[in-house]
Amino acid sequence: MGAADSVTACLSKGVGALVGTIIAGSKSFIAKAKILRKTLGSGMRQVGVLCAPALFTLEENKAKILAEGLNKIKGLKVDTASVQTNIVYSDILKSSNITETHLCNILEAHRVLTMPKGPFKLRLVIHHQISESDVKYTLSCIQKAVNGFIG
Template identity: 40%
Template sequence: MTPPVIADLRSDTVTTPTPAMREAMAQAPVGDDVYGEDPTVNALQAEVARLTGHEAGLFMPSGSMTNQVAIALHTRRGEEVICAEGSHIYEWELGMMATFSGVVPRFVPAPLGVPAPDDVRAAIRRSIHQSPTGMISLENTHNKAGGTVIAPEVLHQIRAVATGEGLPLHLDGARVYNAAVALGAELREITGMFDTVSVCLSKGLGAPVGSVLTGSAAAMKQAHRYRKMMGGGMRQAGVLAAAALVALQEGPARLAGDHRRARVLAEALVNAGFSVNLAAVQTNIVYATVPDAAGRAATWAERGVLTNALGPQSVRFVLHHQIDDEALDRAIRVLTA
C-alpha cells in the first residue's frame, strides 16, 4: 500500500492547479493558437512580454523548448554557446542544442552559479581554427548551483560584453521570478537587458503547463516557425494560458514564503548532520550531501516525503506553495529521524 504523501519536495513542478486556475481554465475563450487566433494565449504572451520589457512573447509547452528555440534563433550550425557550468540548457535538455541547432556549449566557471564577466569575455572565440561563438546564455536562478541568483550589476556587465562583441544574450529564466523576489527587484530589471528570455510558469508560479519566450516582434515571428518544427503547436491552448495568467497574479507573492521555508529546511538538515552549502540556499532549492542518496530517498518516500536523488550523494529538495509550514515541519521530522 502506498503511504500518504506528507510533502512532495521533488520539484516545484509537482503543484496542482489552484481553484482560481481551474475556474479560469473552464471559462477561457479559445481559438487555434497555431494560427495566432487564441485570445487567451495572445493575452498571456502580451502580458509576459510587458513584464519582461520586450515587444512580444510566444507560449510553449516547456522551458526546454523555449530555451532551445532561442538557441536556434541566435546561432548557426557549428557555433558555440557560452554558458555557465552546470547550465540547464546542457545538463537537462538532452543534447538538444547539438541535435536541433548543431551547436555545442562552451562552459565558463560559475561559483554559486554566477559567471564572471571577464571569464565570459575570455571564452569568446573568433579564430578560424575554432568554433566561433554564436551567443551567450545565462541562468537566473541557477538550478544546479542551488537556486542561486545573479545580481543585476553582474547581468549589466555581461550585457556590456555581449554588446561589445556583437553577440546575442539569452536568459534561461525558469525561476526568474524567484530571482526577482530574492533581489527585491522588478522583473524587467533582470530581464530587460536580454535579447530573449524564457520564463517558466509551471515552476514557482504554479501553473500546470508552459513557458513563454519573449524578445523582439521579429524574433518571435521566427520563433513561431521553430516552435512548429519542434512540435510545440498546441492549438486551443487558451485553457492552459488561462491558468498561467492566474499564476502570474497569484504566484509572485508566495515566493518569499518558499524561500523562507527552504532556509528552515536547510538549517534543519545541517543540524541533523547533513552537509548543505548554506550560502547557496538563496531561493527555494536546497541541495544536501547524503550518503547513498538513492537509498535514503527511497526510505524517505516510504515514509511519505518525496525527494530527488540527483547523484550518488546528492539530494535536491524544492519548496513550493503547496508545502506550508505544517507540512514542512512534518517532513523535517521524517528527514532528520
C-alpha cells in the first residue's frame, strides 16, 4: 500500500481555473465523497460550464511552453516532466553569475513578476489569461537578463 489512499487537487490554484477541485481514490471512497458532497450542499447541476475552463487550461498548458523555453536559456534548468500545473520552478545555475533576487528585480522592471524560491531557484506562475506571446516576451526578458543585456 502506498503513502496515501486518496488525492485531491484544487483546480483554481493548480491550473488557474475559475473553481473546482478533483479527487481520486478507490470506488468506495469516491462513492462516500459524493454522498458527503451532496449532504453539504455541493451538488451542482451546471458543473460542466465550470469544468470547461479547467479542461481548457489543462489542454492549453502554456507553463510547458515556458518550461521548455527556460531550458533553452544557458544558465537555467527546469525539470520539464515536473511541470503539470501552471507553476514552473527553474534552477539558476551558479555559472550564470546572477542570483534569483537580482533576476526577479530585473524582470519586475520589465513587468514580468517572478518569485525567488530559495538560493538559485525561481518560481513562475502562468495565469489563464497569459497569452503565448506573453510567454515569448517573458522568455526574451529572462534570456536578456541572464546574459546581462538588461538590468
